[in-house]
Amino acid sequence: MSRPRLVITGVSALTPVGLDAKTTWENLVNGVSGVDYITLFDPTDYPVRIAAEVKGFDPARFMPRKEARRTTRAIHFAVALGRMALEDAGLEITEENAERVAVLMYTGGGGISDIYDATLDLLNKGPRGVSPFVIPNVMPNAVSCQISIREGIKxxxxxxAAACASGNMAFVDALRLLWLGEADAAIVGGVESGINPVAIASLARAGALSRRNDEPQKASRPFDKNRDGFVFGEGGAAVIVETEEHARKRGARIYAELVGGAVTGDAFHITAPPPGGEGAARAMRLAMERSRIAPEDVDVISAHATSTPLNDVAETQAIKAAFGDHAYKLAITATKSMVGHLLGGAGAISSFAAIMSIYSGIVPPTINLEEPDPECDLDYVPNEAREMPVRVALSNGFGFGGQNAVVVFRKYT
Known part of the structure; x- marks a missing residue:
């Protein structure tokens, strides 16, 4: 069975460096950091007091205020991302096409922050103090269902949920869905809002978070010798994926082509990567094979690059294993250096960066790369964006539990 070509016709982003795709992309290219002191709760007594928050966002732009009060921050982000992606694509949902459009919005923790808030309500106010909307708000599928309900998508x-690989996993599943002919178009992305006292305390105890509290904007520093952990972020990104035939019929602008992807498991450890990044390397190789892309054809990797001591080395080793000598010719960009780690939204913003690199011919920098780690010796586009033709870009997403998801994008011709 022949597979339809799949194209990206709309993009949206809601991140610590921008409330829309245009602003986010401009700030990524300009190397702007979205890391600052936590404002979502009082972090005074915590060992980690920094995060990458989405600031200035008003959910009432995308839903009635009454509905905004009843729903969660993760749902607010998801609904906004879906609406902005549809608007950018110029895709209107109608009675005629509603059953042929899909939603794949993935997440790592869903409404984890709202479970914390509801627990406080229970302890402080008793059972009658708990909102009746807690469960329908915190169930992970709420982020997709609310888009479907509000947009009329059937x-x-x-x-x-694949932890930090969730956003990329959505793209791989979208490939399968559209290749099977179950839809003509889909909203595809990842989202997260989990900055809360329990999450910060737990990840700090685990030694996963940067403690560079005195210099928030320099805390996330992938591949730098002095990196000391990731910075918790929130937000996400979404795109419209369509069959080429569907997009061309309606005269849509095309950003890039989605050509393939792969997922693998490490079967190693719940939080640590295996030595050499074997599972990640296998995911990259499989993604290229299934896309009929040779390693030498790849120009850019939008890296997972968490800024943790173990993961950045493992990803570097995995890239070398997957690409051989060509690894040294790749331009590798790390968006987490600017937006922090969006967990379930991380793969989506990584894929957004890969798509926009192809479309614009600009690769965002990896900021704060001041003293290279000898074990991380590839080209990470340090500190300044690079103009270059980009034909093929990979997006890497590697999650807790050993889940790896790699997506391949190509310039549309």
């Missing part, structure tokens, strides 16, 4: 509505 095709497949899916949510997956």
């Amino acid at each position: 095709g497949p509505v899916l949510t997956g």
Whole structure:
């Protein structure tokens, strides 16, 4: 069975460096950091007092204020991302096409922050103090279902959770869905809002978070010798994926082509990568093979690059294993140096950066790369964006539990 070509016709982003795709992309290219002191709760007594928050966002732009009060921050982000992606694509949902459009908004923790808030309500106010909306708000699939409900989308509505690989996993599942002919178009992305006292305390105890509290904007520093952990972020990104035939019929602008992807498991450890990044390397190789892309054809990797001591080395080793000598010719960009780690939204913003690099011919920098780690010796586009033709870009997403998801994008011709 022949597979339809799939194209990206709309993009949206809601991140610590921008409330829309245009602003986010401009700030990524300009190397702007979205890391600052936590304002979502009082972090005074915590060992980690910094995060990458989405600031200035008003959910009432995308839903009635009454509905905004009843729903969660993760839902607010998801609904906004879906609406902005549809608007950018110029795709209107109608009675005629509603059953042929899908939603795949993936997340790592869903409404984890709202479970914390509801627990406080229970302890402080008793059972009658708990909102009746807690469960429908915190169920992970709420982020996709709320988009479906508000936009009138009646095709497949899916949510997956693969920790930090969730956003990229959505793209791989979208490939399968559209290749099977179950939809003509889909909203695809990842979202997260989990900055809360329990999450910060737990990840700090685990030694996963940067403690560079005195210099928030320099805390996330992938591949730098002095990196000491990731910075918790929030937000996400979404795109419209369509079959080429569907997009061309309606005269849509095309950003890039989605050509393939792959997922693998490490079967090693719940939080640590295996030595050499074997599972990640296998995911990259499989993604290229299934896309019929040779390693030498790849120009850019939008890296997972968490800024943790173990993961950045493992990803570097995995890239070398997957690409051989060509690894040294790749331009590798790390968006987490600017937006922090969006967990379930991380793969989506990584894919957004890959798509926009192809479309614009600009690769965002990896900021704060001041003293290279000898074990991380590839080209990470340090500190300044680079103008270059980009034909093929990979997006890497590697999650807790050993889940790896790699997506391949190509310039549309």
